Each structure stands twice: as structure tokens, then as C-alpha cells.
Amino acid sequence: MSGPRILLVVGGGIAAYKSCELVRMIRKEGGSVTCVLTEGGSHFVTPMALAALSENPVFTTLWDLKNETEMGHIQLSRQADLVVVCPATADLMAKMAAGIADDLATTLLLATDKPVMAVPAMNVRMWQHPATVRNVQLLRRSGVDVMQPEEGAMACGEFGPGRLPEPLAVWQRISWALGLEPMEVAPLPGEDRAGVLSGFTGAPPAFTSAAEEGSDTLANLSGSMIARGGERAKMVMGPASAHEQPLAGAETEPLLPRKGEARAAPPTDPDALNQTAGPALGNPLSGQPDFEDAAHRPLFGRHVLVTAGPTHEPIDPVRYIANRSSGKQGFAIAAAAARAGARVTLVAGPVHLATPPGVDRVDVETAREMAEAVRQALPADVAIMVAAVADWRTSTVAEEKMKKRGSAPPALLLTENPDILATVATSTQRPSLLIGFAAETQDVIRHAQEKRLRKQADWIVANDVSGDVMGGDANAVHIVRADDVVSLPEMPKEDVARILVERIADALAL
């Protein structure tokens, strides 16, 4: 068997039945699965069903005389390429975060030297309980890839985040985590998932991951594909900053062994990618999902300020200095923040994009107008400065169109524009989380680290724009923070936006 070897821990949740479908999917894709069923899990699915589907023995107990003479739990934990906990119940994640090892599943999770992925599923209140929020943060900090649960109606009758992602999304995440090729086809918003599962007949697009610094080739990313490359996102740990206080006390130390190759969240929920700007609507909240309780949204009650697009710096009535920024990334972030429940102010440079639902938009043209609009929009809890603000403008703007005179072109005297990011950073109304973007063409991470310190921003999201990122639909970014760098593989800008918003919600919850 040359495919990936998955050790699947099935916890005691109502969604455990979906683990059966996941086993089938992994096997169909050429992988092998060995299942470990918790005592709780065995109340929802039987070892027989998992054994039949996986065609492997199913392990249920630590106290197995035959297996444990050979230290079976250690062997189990080492034989896989990836350990997947699905469903990851609140109880299992609490034990993982606390380092409890009181049964086979939790013991092998503590003993493993392989990457671990958790796919949570639980009631929305359980998911949003501070204890679970803390445990998820601890696990993510410890290198466990905790997927974001889906949002929707739950078996218990409530509505909100907590549903197990579909097995296809889990499989995509597994493939991505293991750097598997070829890519899977992911349904676009509104696309029939069953149709996708039943097979894709188009030719796969050429794909080159641009996740690593130095890679400057961007994929020919088809709109119907979610790109994952051989490159996994990598997390590099460094010193902590004032704005990203580590958790107090013993929590500053990871409670699980660091894998050193923790992955940041790639696309998980294709249905949630509906970030494309819709038509401008009278009611700014129309188009947002209906929530029974607005507090279920992680950014509810927060004000998020986003800048997007280029600025145009006029030279004369018909000419201006511009750049290639399309505004797509900033608009996607504004859309994702609104979907997460935030009040969003989007200060947009001149772009032809529709306003995302639930977003207050302020249109500007020049850097100075943008600086003023940002000043007026403060205070905000988070500011995400995505706009590609022109560094320079002409020191004077000709009132009439400049004419060709003789053979010599006119000399343009340039002057510096206001530095909006640095201004906000030193403002008395500085948001508690200030995020800048850095478009670089070389030495991306180093320049971003320098920029973060120079501008006194909390995070810099850096991307290599030497390919066709500007104007394109995909992006590969590095989130440079005080204590780590999270490098995401190339993915649609909507996915970058969603992941960034997840990280922001995590940071604000600390």
C-alpha cells in the first residue's frame, strides 16, 4: 500500500457515523485506515462496521493483553502518517489539551510522533464554551490541526457552528496536510456536492505551490478547484509580543509535543466560501445567514476596519499613478469578517467590486482620502490594512491636461504619501489588533518581519506578488506575527480571508 496511512480515532459524538463514510473515502483514494474507537464512540458506531469498511482490526482498549505485550499503543501511534480524530468530541479535545491519557485513544495521542488533526463536532454551546475555546487554542498552539466545524442546523435542534465537516472536506484537509497530489475537486458555493463527489471529468489544472518563500510561480488555478500543493503550511515559533500574550501560567508551555510542522487552516468548508461580493443591497445585513443568536458569531460586537484596493494619485485631470491591486483580497476579508458577525467598515480604493453583504463601504481615490476615511472610521477592534496605498504622489496636480511639448517628457516631482498603517499604529485610537499587508517580490518573510517592527503592527500578512497575485483569484500568504510565521499554501483569496478571520477571532478571544 503506497497511499497515506491514517490512524482514525473515532470519538463519542452523534457524528461518529460520518467516520464510516470517511473511512470509505480514504480507502477509495488509495489510503489505508486503522481505527481506534473510544468507549464513547462505541455507543454510536460498532467496531464491526469500522473493521468491515477499513478491512483492518479495530482497536478499542488499552488493556489488551495480546497487543500490549508488544506495546501496541505505541506501535499504533507510530505506524500512521497522520492521526485523525473524527469526530473530536469536547471531551476528547479537553483530554488532549490537558495531556490526559486514560484510555487507548488519549494514550496514543500523547505518545504519537506523527501530525495530529482533529475534526470537532458538538453542540454549538459546547463549541463556544470558554473551556472548549481554550482547549482548541491550546491544541492549535501545540501543533494540532483543529478543523473549524461547519455551521448549520444540528441534531440537537440548535443552529450554529459545531457540525462535523463533510467527509470530502476532511479528506481534502488530510490530503493537504500530507501534501498529496493530485488535487481534489471542491464544490463552489451553490454547487451540488453530490455532483462533485460523483466525479470530475475536467482535466486537472497545472499547479505549483507558492507556499514557500522564494517560490514565485503561481498556479493556473481553476475557479472550481481548491489548490493544495506538496508544500504544507509551516509554522515557525519565535519570541512573543505585547499584543499576543501567551496564555497564563502553565499554559505558556505546549501541553502536547510540538510537531514543528503545524498547519494553519486550509479550506475546509466549501459551502462557506461564499465570499464573492454580491450586488449592493439596501439592507446591509441582507445576504447574511440567519442566526438565532447573534452571539454565536465569533466577531459579534466587534468593529473591523478593512482597507482594500489601490489608490490613484492624480497627475492631471486624465492621468494618475496607480498599481495593480484589484481589491479582491480586502473585499474577501471584509466579507468574511461580516459573516463572522463583525460590524465592518471597508475603505475601498477605486475598484469595480460589489459591496459584500453586511459591510459599510467608504469609497476613496487617493492615499490622503484613504487616510482620512480610516481616521474617521476609528475606533475599531481590528484594522486590516490590505490596500496597496501608493507610496508617492506628484507634489502638484496639473489643473489642465499636460501637453506634449517638444521631445522632452515632463519631469514629475514626487512627494511621499501618508503612511496609514504607521499612523494608525501610533494613534491614540490604535485598534487592539493591527494587521498590515506587505506585497513583496523577494525575501518575503524577512521583509515582512522588518515591516512589522518598523510599522509597529501586530501582524503582517505578506505575499509574493512576483507572479499574478495582483488581480488574480488565488493567493499564498505568510502571516507574520510576533511569535510565529504561519505560511499558507496557495488557495483562493476567499479561503485566505476566512482563515485570517478565524485567526483574528482566536486572537481576540485570548
Ligand SMILES: Cc1cc2nc3c(=O)[nH]c(=O)nc-3n(C[C@H](O)[C@H](O)[C@H](O)COP(=O)(O)O)c2cc1C
Ligand atoms: C446522544 C449523544 C450525543 C452526543 N453527541 C456529542 C457530540 O456531538 N459532541 C460531543 O462533544 N459530545 C457529544 N456527546 C457527549 C459525549 O458522548 C461524551 O462527552 C463522551 O464522554 C465523549 O466520549 P469520548 O471522549 O470518547 O469522545 C453526546 C452524548 C450523547 C448521549
